[in-house]
Amino acid sequence: MIAVTGIGWLTSKEYGCLISKVNETHEGLGSLYSYFKHKSYFSSPVKNFGRFDAISKMTCFSTALALKDAGISYSSKHKQDIGIFGANKTGCLESNLNYFQDYIESGRILARGNLFIYTLPSIPLAEASIHFGLSGPLLHLLFNEKRIPSLLSFVGDSITGGETPSILAISAEETDAICFVLKQEDDISPGMNVGLQNVIAAAGETYTFDEMINAFKGIV
Amino acid sequence: MSSLKAVSVAFDMVTPYGWGTGSCWNGLLSKTSAIRRIDRFSTSLMQTNNAATVPDLKPNRDESLVMQMLTPLLKKIAPEIPPDTFVILATTTGEIEFLQRSVINGEQEAIKSRPDHLLNKIMLLAGTCAGGMVVSAACVSSSAAISRAASMIRSKERDSILVVACDSVSEFVTAGFSSLMALDRHMAKPFDKNRCGLSLGEAAGLMLLMSEERAVREKRDILGEIAGWGLTNDANHITGPSKDGSGLSNAVLNAMKSAGISEKEIGCISTHGTGTPYNDSMEMKAIKNIFGKNPIPLYSVKGGTGHTMGAAGLLEIIIGFETLNKKIVPPTVNLRDTDREAEGWVFPESQFFDSPVTLSTNSGFGGVNSALVLKKSEKIL
Known part of the structure; x- marks a missing residue:
């Protein structure tokens, strides 16, 4: 059996930790990095955070939570x-457009490596893995239906299959993100957690991000 | 060990050597490279004019380069694919021409470049109705896709999975790799003392995997087994590999554990072997961490095929099955002056070997590593 031992989420106005029932407002994503450092959500500075693309930043915020x-x-x-698997709505479409637009506007003279690197949808997960020291499997996935339930189910099966004892499941967009910590139940220290199937069922019955957070609040 | 085996019952590919597995195999054995001059966009300001492109592909508005590769492959194999087959697509840029045209000409079609759109086209051509997903892990994408498929079969979640992999040489990726100064001006020379970068390549491939039980029940030819897999992450650097190779070593150890074998059973290794100084050095360290001072033959196909990005892993797994069936380790094309680290391990000539087990490794941006243990079909043995 797989359990969810941590859920961190954020939007452009709020953030929270569902198991420990934290729910706070913030002053905007632009100032959130300093605020997270001040609140010790980041235990050390995130190297190169300023050059991250939007999805990498949201991935790191939600992972910290x-x-x-x-x-x-x-x-x-x-x-x-610990592994890190992600799935989002559009992959890295926005980063692809930013990189290629910049290259065309430069007169096709030289592309910028710092923008090119984010044209891989797995890179935001890699940025998080470097900062948080996660050396398990890393994959970005796109599902053609039920994104978050599909991701959670896939991650649960990967743990059951013996891939690694714990995997983070992340869905990060430019203005909202959620990260789940999944573990084998016999690998869990006493404390609060919630069964994976309950989380999958709650996610499957919602349509918006806010509805999903409220549904999770109802089961923890 | 689980008794459920994931076996390959069909595969096919198109590479810069041409259509079919045979053309790639023969091209490698001929020791000639398929890296040639790029003629589909201007390269005057790029780091190189060369890449391994598939002959006769032409950019056109009606069909993307990857669909020009995939459509004939899928039409040929479709009658063999059961409708309840799950589809996994592995790609890094997919139909990137839509996005390029959107930016250059202001056409509102960038969204069509999303790989989930490509997945839907593939499922339609394959005639499947059991869903699918896209796996992306940089240059490890298709070997990760194969390991996910094998894992799903071993856990009885699915018993028939089609893995499709593709990527094309585009201005988008060539400009990007040029900006990283990662390309060899002439041709990639994996494991050579004078290697100085990779050569981009393009390819498409597919592999139909089934549980052994279903394959036998349906009287399918079994072409080989995906016997074990390991995926790890260096968690070290976005574009550079871990210097000590420990991430890749761990992936190999996990793959051998998953297959229930020891390193003594592995007859040869298909390496990632991009031809960049750091990658090839890291790989040699990782392999020596496990195999010690007793060299076994290893090779890279990328001096011949170029680095086919999201398709690289699948192409190399198919060639891996060919090595098992033909008992030949292909030569490492463009190897002239073997790096000291690789001496006694990598050769410019083909080698004979006799083992039913081989290993295929890949590494990619973000620090991802993959290792797969491939076994020869027992029916062929």
Whole structure:
């Protein structure tokens, strides 16, 4: 059996940790990095955070919240065998457009490597894995239906299949993101958690991000 | 060990050597490279004029380059694909021409470049109705897709899965790799002392995987087994590999554990072997971490096919099955002056070997690593 031991989420106005029942407003995504450092959600500075694309930033914010919610401490120097799987609505379409627009506007003289690198949808997950020291499997997935339930189910099956004892499941868009910490139930220290099937069922009955967060609040 | 085996019952591909597995195999054995001058966009300001492109593909408004590769492959194999087959697509840029045209000409079609749109086209051509997903993990994408498929079969979640992989040489990726100064001006020379970068390539391939039980029940030819897999992440650097190779070593160890074998059973290794100084050096360290001082033959296809990005893993798995069936380790094309680290391991000539097990590895941006243990079909043995 698989359990969810942490859920971190954020929108352009709010953030929260569902298991520990934290729900706060913030002053905007532009100032959130400083605020998260001040609140110790990031245990050390996130290297190169300023050059991250929007989805990489949201991925890192939601990962910090979910790990805090699950009570998992981390360091980029001490790697942990935790996987990180992500799925979002449009992959890296916006980053692809930004990179190629910039290249065309430069007169096709030289593309910018810093923009090119974000044309891979797995890179936001890689940025998070570097900061949080996650050395398990890393994959970006696009499902043709029921994105978040499909992602959670896929991650649960990967843990059951013996891939790795714990995997983060992340869905990050430019203005909202959610991260789940999934673990084998016999690998869980005493504390709060919720069964994966309950989370999948709650996610499957909602249509908007806000509805989904409210549904999760009802089951933790 | 689980008794449920994931076996390949059909595969096909198109590479810069031409259509079919045979053309790629023969091209590699001929020791000639398929890297040639790019003629589909201006390369005057790029780091190189060369890439391994598929002959006769032409950019056109009606059909993307990847669909020009995939349509004939899928039409040929479609009668063999059961409708209840799940489809996994692996690609890094898919139909990127739609996005290029959108930016250059202001056409509102960038959304058509999304890989989930491509997945729907593939499912239509394959005649399947059991859903699908896109797997993306940089240059590990298609080997990760194969490992996901094998894992789903082993866990009894699915018993028939089609893995499709593709990527094309475009201005989008060539300009990007040029900006990273990652390209060899002439041709990639994996494991050579004078290697200085990769050559881009394009390819498309597909592999139909089934549980052994279903394959036998349906009297399918079994072409080989995906016996074990490991995926890890360096968590170290976005574009550079971990210097000590520990991430890849762990992927190989996980793959051998998953297959229930030891390193002594592996007869040869298909490496990622891009031809960049850092990648090839990292791979040699990772392999020596496990195989110690007893060299076994290893090779890279990328001096011949170029680095086919999201398709690389699948292409190399198919060639891996060919090595098992033909008992030949292909030569590493463009290897002239073997790097000291690779001496005794990598060769410019083909080698004979006799083992039913091989290993295929890939690594990619973001620090991702994949290792797959491939076994020869016991029916062929």
